[in-house]
Amino acid sequence: MDIDGFNQLSVDEAEAVIAHCVAIADWRRGLIQARPFASTAALLAEADRLAQGWQAAELNQALAAHPRIGERASGADKEARLSRNEQSAMQQADSALKQAMLQGNHEYEQRFGRVFLIRAKGRSGEEMLAELRRRLNNDEQSEQQEALSQLREITLLRLKETME
Numbered sequence: 001m002d003i004d005g006f007n008q009l010s011v012d013e014a015e016a017v018i019a020h021c022v023a024i025a026d027w028r029r030g031l032i033q034a035r036p037f038a039s040t041a042a043l044l045a046e047a048d049r050l051a052q053g054w055q056a057a058e059l060n061q062a063l064a065a066h067p068r069i070g071e072r073a074s075g076a077d078k079e080a081r082l083s084r085n086e087q088s089a090m091q092q093a094d095s096a097l098k099q100a101m102l103q104g105n106h107e108y109e110q111r112f113g114r115v116f117l118i119r120a121k122g123r124s125g126e127e128m129l130a131e132l133r134r135r136l137n138n139d140e141q142s143e144q145q146e147a148l149s150q151l152r153e154i155t156l157l158r159l160k161e162t163m164e
């Protein structure tokens with residue numbers, strides 16, 4: 001969709017177009033209310049600015065919509081399809097890597113009390129496992145900031161793809 005098309009949508013239509021980017025209603029509403037945008041770059045800049053305000057509450061809201069790394073997103077909705085595509089590297093991972101990722105996810109959830117979140121697109125399974133293991137050593141505050149940064153990356157990538 002081009003930026004003029006997005007500007008001209010009704011609020012409900014625009015909501016439907018960006019619903020899969022992230023499960024944070026305030027961010028979607030803020031972005032829709034900030035229309036019209038002069039360009040896609042302006043839209044992406046505003047989306048990133050609005051995402052800078054996310055804290056623990058938004059992270060937990062969004063995590064409900066992100067399957068674990070290595071866990072095949074079930075369902076036919078757009079969000080599940082996007083997750084499967086983003087995590088495609090894990091589909092081809094060998095059983096040892098899959099097992100190590102399962103174990104890593106479990107350790108991460110024991111330590112931080114939430115699902116490990118990483119921008120999976122463009123990353124191999126080995127890279128994601130290495131990142132999980134590195135981040136296991138973070139303190140709570142640093143890890144929350146890293147997880148939020150990854151959530152922004154996933155959200156902006158999905159928005160960018162929507163506008164192509």
Ligand SMILES: NC(=O)NC1=NC(=O)NC1=O
Nearest residue numbers: 069083086117118119120
């Ligand atoms: N737990 C996750 O990190 N999930 C995901 N990362 C992505 O980039 N897509 C996902 O579904």
